[in-house]
Amino acid sequence: MAAPPFQSFLDDHREPVLGFLRAMVGPVDADDCFQETFVAAMRGYARLNGDNPRAWVLTIARRKAIDHHRAAKRRPQPSDAIPEPAHGSPGGAPPGAGGGDPELWRAVRELPPKQRAAVALRYVTDLRYRDVARALDCSEEAARRSAHEGLKSLREAGAGDEGRTEWKDGQ
Amino acid sequence: MKEKNPIEESLRAGAGGGNAAAAAKRFALRAEDEGLVDVAYATLDTPVGELVLATTRNGLVRLALSGEEVDKVLAELAKDVSPRILELPARLDGARRELDEYFAGRRTRFEMSLDWRLVPAPFMKKVLKATARVPYGSTTTYGDVAVEAGSPRAYRAAGSALGSNPIPIVVPCHRVLRRGGEIGNYGGGPEMKRFLLELEGAID
Numbered sequence: 022m023a024a025p026p027f028q029s030f031l032d033d034h035r036e037p038v039l040g041f042l043r044a045m046v047g048p049v050d051a052d053d054c055f056q057e058t059f060v061a062a063m064r065g066y067a068r069l070n071g072d073n074p075r076a077w078v079l080t081i082a083r084r085k086a087i088d089h090h091r092a093a094k095r096r097p098q099p100s101d102a103i104p105e106p107a108h109g110s111p112g113g114a115p116p117g118a119g120g121g122d123p124e125l126w127r128a129v130r131e132l133p134p135k136q137r138a139a140v141a142l143r144y145v146t147d148l149r150y151r152d153v154a155r156a157l158d159c160s161e162e163a164a165r166r167s168a169h170e171g172l173k174s175l176r177e178a179g180a181g182d183e184g185r186t187e188w189k190d191g192q
Numbered sequence: 193m194k195e196k197n198p199i200e201e202s203l204r205a206g207a208g209g210g211n212a213a214a215a216a217k218r219f220a221l222r223a224e225d226e227g228l229v230d231v232a233y234a235t236l237d238t239p240v241g242e243l244v245l246a247t248t249r250n251g252l253v254r255l256a257l258s259g260e261e262v263d264k265v266l267a268e269l270a271k272d273v274s275p276r277i278l279e280l281p282a283r284l285d286g287a288r289r290e291l292d293e294y295f296a297g298r299r300t301r302f303e304m305s306l307d308w309r310l311v312p313a314p315f316m317k318k319v320l321k322a323t324a325r326v327p328y329g330s331t332t333t334y335g336d337v338a339v340e341a342g343s344p345r346a347y348r349a350a351g352s353a354l355g356s357n358p359i360p361i362v363v364p365c366h367r368v369l370r371r372g373g374e375i376g377n378y379g380g381g382p383e384m385k386r387f388l389l390e391l392e393g394a395i396d
Contacts, residue, residue: 022271
């Protein structure tokens with residue numbers, strides 16, 4: 022079967038890709054990574070063999086997030102130190118990776134890259150472990166382990182508790 | 193057994209953040225700048241319903257009448273032209289303007305360039321090109337179009353070529369009638385054909 026029109030591919034995957042990238046690189050830079058991800062996907066669209074487009078595009082997104090981190094490290098401080106919008110800023114969009122608790126998302130971004138990606142793929146984009154493994158290019162067991170370790174670190178950091186009431190307000 | 197986990201729930205709730213629709217629109221413009229878009233499409237509201245227009249770099253390749261399902265039209269374009277298709281109304285501004293003017297009665301011929309790649313058969317192409325020369329406000333017959341296309345006896349084949357016209361209205365197959373003036377078939381239905389002919393003043 023021929024690949025579907027790219028427009029429907031974009032419509033189907035834009036939400037999870039943006040959600041994933043916001044968790045990976047934060048709301049400010051997620052948009053750039055989103056553009057890079059879909060440009061790369063459109064360039065390589067002929068190579069999409071159709072069996073799992075979501076895992077495929079999230080694999081690309083993960084690579085773009087890694088590229089972004091490398092570039093950010095090379096960059097001088099100021100451009101990387103753009104502050105997140107303050108919580109509860111009047112009239113603004115909800116802060117954090119997605120209208121959630123900024124503490125939690127900061128903690129997510131402090132996880133080691135593989136744990137962060139596993140947590141984001143499993144929970145933010147709601148992928149099954151089989152597909153998380155594909156996007157991470159590792160075994161299913163390793164994907165599961167990374168996600169669990171990531172969750173554990175988040176729990177230890179108390180990220181889920183402190184901001185919880187605020188998170189509810191933000192909904 | 194599943195235990196409730198507030199962190200997991202907060203993570204899931206986070207997925208809705210950001211404006212993916214706006215990001216996707218920005219992406220479409222970027223893809224256009226980088227020359228990645230093989231087929232651009234847009235819709236247009238007209239007195240005969242919503243049309244879908246699709247263009248390649250060469251010109252208008254497809255015009256779908258309101259009875260056609262958009263998803264199906266796009267899936268066919270993906271198969272027959274290229275799957276690198278995006279909705280990019282700006283790429284169709286010229287074609288949309290000409291059609292707007294046509295429906296307002298202010299345009300009697302189209303100047304937009306056409307891409308004939310969905311008409312691979314030489315005879316079909318001849319028939320459609322002959323049809324494209326039929327002037328605004330006049331009509332012809334399947335037989336005359338077959339003559340124009342160089343195959344006087346092939347009027348049935350001419351009829352079927354017109355029936356699969358990928359660019360109706362702009363390639364005015366509605367101006368081709370049965371002998372005796374009977375309105376004949378039309379992709380968008382005979383009422384649409386009658387409407388277009390009335391708009392052009394070809395019939396009362």
